[in-house]
Amino acid sequence: MTRTLTTAEIRVLGCLVEKELATPEYYPMTINALVNACNQKSNRAPVVEFDETIVAEALESLRPLGLATQSAERGRAAKFCHNLYGKYRLDNAEMAVLAELLLRGPQTGGELRQRASRMHQLESLEQVEEVLTELMNQEEPLVVKLPRQQGRKEHRYAQLLAGEPEIEDVETKAPTAILQVRAGNERIEELEQEVAELKIALAELKSTFEGFRKQFD
Numbered sequence: 001m002t003r004t005l006t007t008a009e010i011r012v013l014g015c016l017v018e019k020e021l022a023t024p025e026y027y028p029m030t031i032n033a034l035v036n037a038c039n040q041k042s043n044r045a046p047v048v049e050f051d052e053t054i055v056a057e058a059l060e061s062l063r064p065l066g067l068a069t070q071s072a073e074r075g076r077a078a079k080f081c082h083n084l085y086g087k088y089r090l091d092n093a094e095m096a097v098l099a100e101l102l103l104r105g106p107q108t109g110g111e112l113r114q115r116a117s118r119m120h121q122l123e124s125l126e127q128v129e130e131v132l133t134e135l136m137n138q139e140e141p142l143v144v145k146l147p148r149q150q151g152r153k154e155h156r157y158a159q160l161l162a163g164e165p166e167i168e169d170v171e172t173k174a175p176t177a178i179l180q181v182r183a184g185n186e187r188i189e190e191l192e193q194e195v196a197e198l199k200i201a202l203a204e205l206k207s208t209f210e211g212f213r214k215q216f217d
Contacts, residue, residue: 003065004163008058011038011048013067013161014102016082017095018043019200021119026200028071028079030207031055033200042192043115045104077207088138096120097131098142101159106146108154132157 005013015037020027029037031052038050059080062068066087071079084090090098096119097112104115113128122128135143146156147167158165 005065005067005161006058006061007048007162008038008050008054009062009067010102010159010162011044011050012055012058013062013082013084014099016068016080017084017099018103018119020082021092021096021099023197023200026197026204028073028081030077030079030204031059032077032203032207034059034080036196036200036203040192040196042188042196043103043118076210088140088142090135092120093122093127093131094134096122097128098135098159101143101157102161106156106158106165108152108156110154112157 012034015034016027016029019029019033019037026033034055035050035052038044038055039048041047059068063070067083068080069083071081073079084095084098096116099119100112100116101107107115109125109128109132112132113122113125116122116128122131132143132145135141136145142160143157144160144165146158146165148155
């Protein structure tokens with residue numbers, strides 16, 4: 001890769017990896033499905049509102065970098081997949097951790113173990129640390145360990161596909177009330193994730209039905 005990725009490219013790439021690992025039945029993905037995935041309110045930071053043009057342009061710019069390709073799978077709508085396996089030779093555990101960093105930004109090892117396990121089961125914090133070490137030791141490092149934040153015991157990690165992250169103690173600026181309810185929001189995020197997955201499935205079913213109906217028009 002010869003340049004850092006944009007915000008849209010990072011989100012599209014992360015969504016492609018996430019859906020392959022978490023819901024392989026809906027992968028490869030159409031542009032419409034990718035728009036829905038990019039704009040999810042759960043498991044995303046920041047939340048965005050991309051349209052089809054933004055997603056299509058991100059896919060088009062990822063292709064010459066060897067990070068995304070159009071699937072050979074035939075259908076009414078073109079489908080797309082990532083190429084991180086071919087680009088970096090990562091296993092599923094490494095892919096899941098990297099995808100989580102692409103989708104939600106810097107996180108601790110404990111946060112990554114909890115969140116990335118929805119894509120690939122991570123048995124222990126030690127396994128997560130081994131995965132992070134592999135990602136940091138790539139010929140082209142994909143992850144960096146950030147300085148420990150004030151008041152926190154754990155280091156956070158960040159992906160490097162978007163370039164070196166800015167070191168800013170964001171969480172210490174958050175209101176105390178928000179920090180106190182964060183754990184309680186995890187269940188809400190899980191439910192929002194399920195709803196988002198159902199919306200993607202419904203969009204795929206509608207697309208398939210329209211293609212079938214047109215055969216008899």
